Amino acid sequence: MAHHMISLLVNGQKEKLLVPSNLTLLHVLRDMLGLTGTKNGCEAGECGACTVLLDGEPVNSCMVLAPELDGREVITVEGLAKDGQLTPLQEAFAELSAVQCGYCTPGMLMSATALLRRKPHPTQQDVQEALVGNLCRCTGYQRIIDAVMVASRTGGAE
């Protein structure tokens, strides 16, 4: 297996890693960096549990190969709260109890963060379109939509 040396920024930290060419970003995060907030639900790009921001865009980290990461910036759920201060979106998820088992939550937060950065005042339909790739078996989704709408009024993604 060929290996590559890559440099990237993860949640603001510079990382230099030697990675096998078939390793996915999901495993770089979880297994090499111990950032286990990003979840593995299918490893096939079909559930959104592994969503992170890559250069600000939401991606399924299970579908991104490590060598592609050289020189790029990744933000995971661990990178949202700064100094223990939750983002308005995290606050809204907590406030509205938009969480049950919590397995889909990191991915939901990342997709919604990207939406709010792109469009600070989305409609309910915008939220549904932005989160359609993030599956949740527990909540029934309505509170997730409501939480994103509340966050859009209380300060958005940051």
Added chain:
Amino acid sequence: MKISESGLIGQSVARTDIIDKVTGCAVFVDDIQFGPNLLHSRLVRSPHPHALIKKIDTSKALALDGVRAVVTGQELSARMGLYLIDRPIFAADRVRYYGEPVAGVVATTEEIAVQAARLVEIEYQPLPAIYDPVEAVQPEAPLLHPDLGEYSVANFIFPEPGTNISEHFKIRKGDIESAWEQCAVVAEDRFRLPSIEHVPLETHTSIALSETNGEVTLWASSQSPFAMRDMIAQGLGIPHNKLRVIAPMVGGGFGGKAGVTMEACAVVMAQAVPGHPVKLRLTREEEFVGTSVRQSLVSDIKVGCDKDGNLLAMELTYYFGGGAYNDYGVNIARAAGYSCTGPYDVPNVKADSLCVYTNYPVGSAMRGFGMPEIHWGLEQIMDQLAEKVDLDPAEFRRLNCVRTDDEIVSGMKMTPINLEACIDKVTEAIDWGKEEKPTAPNKKRGKGIAIMWKAPAMPPNPGSAAVVRFNEDATVNVEIGGQELGQGSFTVAAQIAADVLGVPYRKVTVSSPIDTKYSPYEWQTVASRLTWSMGNAVKAAAEDARKQILETVADHWDEDVDDLTIKDGLVISFKSEREQPLDKMVIYGLPNEDFEGWKGGPVVGRGHFMPTYVTNLDPETGQGTRAVVHYTVGAQAVDLEVDLDTGQIDVLKIASVYDVGRAINPDLIMTQIEGGAVHGMSSAYESLKFNENGEPINPSFVDYRIATIADIPGKIIGDFVETPIEDGPWGARGVGEHVMVQTAPAIANALYNAVGIRFSDLPLSADKIYLALDEKLAQER
């Protein structure tokens, strides 16, 4: 009923786990780091639905670099089961479903394990397979378990050796023959419901470690750490105190992570490589192919009423497709048997509820445990009968629904409920009876209603234990063995303890993860039994701790215990108005006068709860004094429209109301109601599909669709009523599963109302609806 001590009961306090879950800190099994010592594994699964295993050759797999062990069922005769011990850990001489584990490979990396799994050579002799439960009970059907008569079985389960019937539950009540003669109208139909998957977002994951001294630790995504320990310990002959199950957060269960699925395989593999933790993580495809499913059901229902609509007679046969092993599923057929009529008062009943072996994946517990299955047919046939006797479906249900103190189908007296109030609320919420226009000319609109009941389905005496432990600063740790699956059980435990102890809610922590080495016993987190059973145990433990505190302080002040209470972490006397903060005294006690010795000491409260009043039922009639602890009931009403050009259903509103006894945390109830309505709606469109080789052909999120955020109903109107029961904390009972039980038939009834077509088979796929509409149009022309 004793009222809440501090007013916390009935308040929607925030979830205990919410901050961890929105920051990525919540730890699930796969998140635990084991370092370089960790080995990986893969299961070798059967490519046949039914075959004899002739030979297994592991030499090529073992020869691969990085492979540490290969295990098979050949050296292992162990069988496991909760109610019927029929399931091997790895198939030994015979496989009974496509995907059954036959061998396990342990290697240094996942890739090598996958590669090595392909090198295990297995010679099979295929046998004829059987998939339909109705065909499987015929005398000429191939037999799956010729040794059925030799398996150990719980004393309330009745297998029929020499057939594929693993459980036969009977109801013989009243005089069915003469009752038919009195019926003015009769409705009769056959309904079919396919198997579906639980689809938790977190796949089954386990890590097992066998120490060189034989002690085993198993980290598992589990609803049932204690039942899992019990089953694996018994199956493998490990003393219970040498098998430790640690169960961190669960990423969705819905029954799929109850009992044992693949965890015993991880233990057996770990025993082959002592000293190394071995991880077994199912892929999404394996989650579909190789874990338990909701049982399929064919139900034959005949029901009759008099000319005024009063139900008189019911005859039922339930054929549950139990899949290859029915160790857990037998109790589903039993639960469906003693609740076979649905929430109706029917004086004459003949019912046979069968759990049947088939060559499909193991059928097991799924949210509602037999009730979504039977209500699919029951709630439609009631509409058919109502129509024949010319009664409004809601009116018909008000007339016939079960009421407190009725003698129900099993002969037991109905525990306190108010189903009529639930019907009233849902009909009001969707303007029942008011005809409404569809949103477009190519659409038809309709409304439907369905009601339900469900009792916690379990052995007669499953127990819960709890410990409440104070710390120096008067914060509290609550120790339980019940699991947090997202439903909020930890929150309810903390809330109950805080209320009874008179300490602020935020000062209470539920000790987690659940660890069988330290946590007190809990049977399983299933059957919507935690708020009720665990709740009783936590309440008792907190009362025990409270009593210890009050006695110490009363002694110290020379006052009467009855004059004291605890509020906001202070013991106060109504009489002398003295105050004593809890901090320090809950550990160090209080000094006697002039420090002539001390009284009190570390406060640890213990409590347990076990129902002691459930009785066995007569095997021939299904009659007994008390079949179950109690029932929860509820109603749902649906307002929907159908696109005539595509057959697509669009649910505009779901109203969903349940009698919860007493709402401990109203917002948590609402989260169940909302999530359940969408889960229920999604289940109406889901089915696991198989080819003729018994192989699931849609094992991915693309081919097996679950509801996405784009599919949700326009509006979910949730509510509850409160009719307290005697044996729950403050009268509370469970509601977590009930909220999806009757959603599919409510949709089917609304669909009938919209287009006049009755769909007796699930799923309600758009193409099926479209074709039926097309056929109806052709007939009308």
